[in-house]
Amino acid sequence: MAPPLALQEDAPLAPLTTLGVGGPARFFLRAEDADTVGLAVRWAHEQRLPLLVLGGGSNLVVADTGFEGLVLHLALRGLTLGADGTVTAAAGEPWDDVVAAAVEHGLAGLECLSGIPGLVGATPIQNVGAYGQDVSETITQVRALDVHSGDTVAFTGADCGFGYRDSRFKQQDRGRYVILGVTFALRPGGAPALRYPELTRHLQDLGHPPSLAETRAAVISLRRRKSMVIDPADPNRRSVGSFFMNPVVGQAVAEGVRAALRGTGRPEEAEHLPAFPTGDGRVKLSAAWLIERAGIVRGYARGAAGISSNHTLAIVNRGGATAHEIAALAREVRDRVHDTFGITLVPEPVLVGIEI
Numbered sequence: 001m002a003p004p005l006a007l008q009e010d011a012p013l014a015p016l017t018t019l020g021v022g023g024p025a026r027f028f029l030r031a032e033d034a035d036t037v038g039l040a041v042r043w044a045h046e047q048r049l050p051l052l053v054l055g056g057g058s059n060l061v062v063a064d065t066g067f068e069g070l071v072l073h074l075a076l077r078g079l080t081l082g083a084d085g086t087v088t089a090a091a092g093e094p095w096d097d098v099v100a101a102a103v104e105h106g107l108a109g110l111e112c113l114s115g116i117p118g119l120v121g122a123t124p125i126q127n128v129g130a131y132g133q134d135v136s137e138t139i140t141q142v143r144a145l146d147v148h149s150g151d152t153v154a155f156t157g158a159d160c161g162f163g164y165r166d167s168r169f170k171q172q173d174r175g176r177y178v179i180l181g182v183t184f185a186l187r188p189g190g191a192p193a194l195r196y197p198e199l200t201r202h203l204q205d206l207g208h209p210p211s212l213a214e215t216r217a218a219v220i221s222l223r224r225r226k227s228m229v230i231d232p233a234d235p236n237r238r239s240v241g242s243f244f245m246n247p248v249v250g251q252a253v254a255e256g257v258r259a260a261l262r263g264t265g266r267p268e269e270a271e272h273l274p275a276f277p278t279g280d281g282r283v284k285l286s287a288a289w290l291i292e293r294a295g296i297v298r299g300y301a302r303g304a305a306g307i308s309s310n311h312t313l314a315i316v317n318r319g320g321a322t323a324h325e326i327a328a329l330a331r332e333v334r335d336r337v338h339d340t341f342g343i344t345l346v347p348e349p350v351l352v353g354i355e356i
Contacts, residue, residue, distance in 0.1 A: 005029055005039055013066060016073070017057035018117060018230065020238045021323040022352075023066025025052070030073045032092075034145065034152070034180055037072065041147050041178065044070040051147070052352060053178050056094070056118035058230075059126065059240050063353030064323045074121055076180060081105050085186040086140075091121030091179045095128070103212045108190030109138040111212045112199065115220040115229045117241070121179040125169040126348075127162045131219055132195030136162035138184040144169075144177035152180065164284070165245050165348060198222065226311040236308040238317035243330060244287045244345040254283050257341045261293065269293065287337075287345055288312040294336040305329040323354060330356045 011028030014020050027049070031037045044051045050069035054060070078090040079098060085107050089098045095118050099110045112133035122128065123135045124142045139157040146153050161168035169177055192215035194200050202218045203210045210218070223229045227236035254275050261270035275283040291312045292298075299309040304321035305328070308314035315329055334345050334356060347356050 005036070005043060007070070011071070013054075013057075013062050013071065016054060017060050017062065017240075018238065019057075019061060019240050019326065020317050021064070021321055021326055022060075022062025023064050023323075025067045025069075025071035027070040028073065029070065030075050032075045032077070034076065037074070037076075037145055037178055037180065038150060040070060040072050041145060042150065044072075045147070051175070053121075055091070055122045058117035059122060059349045061240060061323060061326060061349050061351050061354055065353055067352055072178070074119065074178075076121075078181070081107065083188070085109075085188045086183060087186055088181060088183045089120040090181045091119060093120045094118075095120055095123060099216070102184075102186055103216045106189055106212065107186035108188075108192060108212055109133075109184065109186035110135075111192045111215045112196070112219055114216040115223040117230050120182050124160055124162075124167055124179060124182055126165055127167050129165065131199045131222070133193050134162070135182075135184070136160070136167075138186055139182060140185045141183040142169075142179060143181040143183075144179050147176055147178060153177070164248055164278075227308050227314060227316075228311065235318075236310055236314065236316050238319075238321075239308060239314040240349040242287070242311075242313040242348050243315045244291075244313060244333070245348045246284050246287045247290075247343050247345060248278055248282050248284045249343065250282050253343065254285065257285065257290070257343070260341050266293075285343070290337050290341055290343065290345070291333055294333075294340040296333050296336055302329045302332065307333075327351075327354050327356055 008028040010024045012024050013022045029040050031040060052067050052071045054071050054073045074092045076090040076092040079093055080088045087102055095116055098120055099114050102110045112131040124139055127134055127136050142155045144153055192210055192212050227234050228241055231237055258270040258273055274286040274289050278284055298307055298312055300307040303325050304318050305325040306316050306318045308316050315326055338344050
């Protein structure tokens with residue numbers, strides 16, 4: 001049976017990801033409207049092919065063997081900003097463009113999420129967050145295509161099962177829905193969210209309460225220092241940003257980390273362990289801090305894969321790396337932290353055909 005859509009075959013995926021690794025897609029389609037998304041999903045089901053939805057490729061690691069199915073590249077566009085602070089964006093809108101538009105219109109709620117690469121459709125899946133702010137705080141509706149039924153459905157923010165870098169779309173409903181659009185409830189004339197100590201320190205020299213625009217500029221500046229924005233001149237630019245999530249652990253585990261540090265003759269570091277209460281009796285630890293104390297330093301390299309020279313959490317393609325090399329380095333980092341502290345770091349990006 002001939003495909004009813006103008007599909008590409010053996011399409012290279014590496015150029016469509018920020019990490020720049022991975023093999024080709026058996027079939028590939030760029031979808032610019034919801035009808036095309038529906039047709040593509042139906043065709044993949046009829047052909048008994050797995051489906052991979054691709055957005056900006058900024059949180060994706062594809063195996064060197066590629067993907068033996070249909071890769072659906074979302075390119076749905078559209079952005080509306082209401083006077084009441086309601087912002088609705090199609091899944092294919094570049095995320096930072098939405099943040100910039102919100103800030104420009106004086107709408108608070110997304111400013112600390114400036115400079116994050118990728119598209120709008122990924123934000124509810126990952127519950128994207130940075131510098132003390134998460135999209136779960138402002139999402140009021142997620143519109144999606146149900147792959148099983150073919151129906152378009154709408155979820156409220158409460159329906160999404162948001163957690164730390166988590167949602168129903170990443171867990172129990174993984175692969176069931178294709179996000180088509182997201183609606184946010186922002187605050188007209190609201191003040192920026194200044195909850196993150198590093199950001200607060202960066203802004204304190206202003207001498208006045210920062211505006212949304214000043215907060216956005218500060219966030220982008222901080223991210224640039226860590227090579228967490230896409231800059232063609234940055235040698236650390238080929239990455240997926242933070243490769244591991246910050247672990248959320250019980251108090252006993254945190255005490256175990258302190259004990260491990262004391263046991264290695266570092267009692268001062270034990271007393272200054274970064275541990276941030278999550279409100280449920282647990283604490284969030286800094287994955288970057290743990291990686292560094294486990295002996296992995298910035299600039300560390302294994303072949304063409306390496307650790308960013310600006311941020312320990314970023315695994316980078318130094319030029320010509322394979323997905324196999326990236327995965328091997330990720331396993332080394334994970335194992336070093338586990339052997340040192342007994343904590344198993346969890347990868348943040350979507351891994352396709354790869355196990356860490």
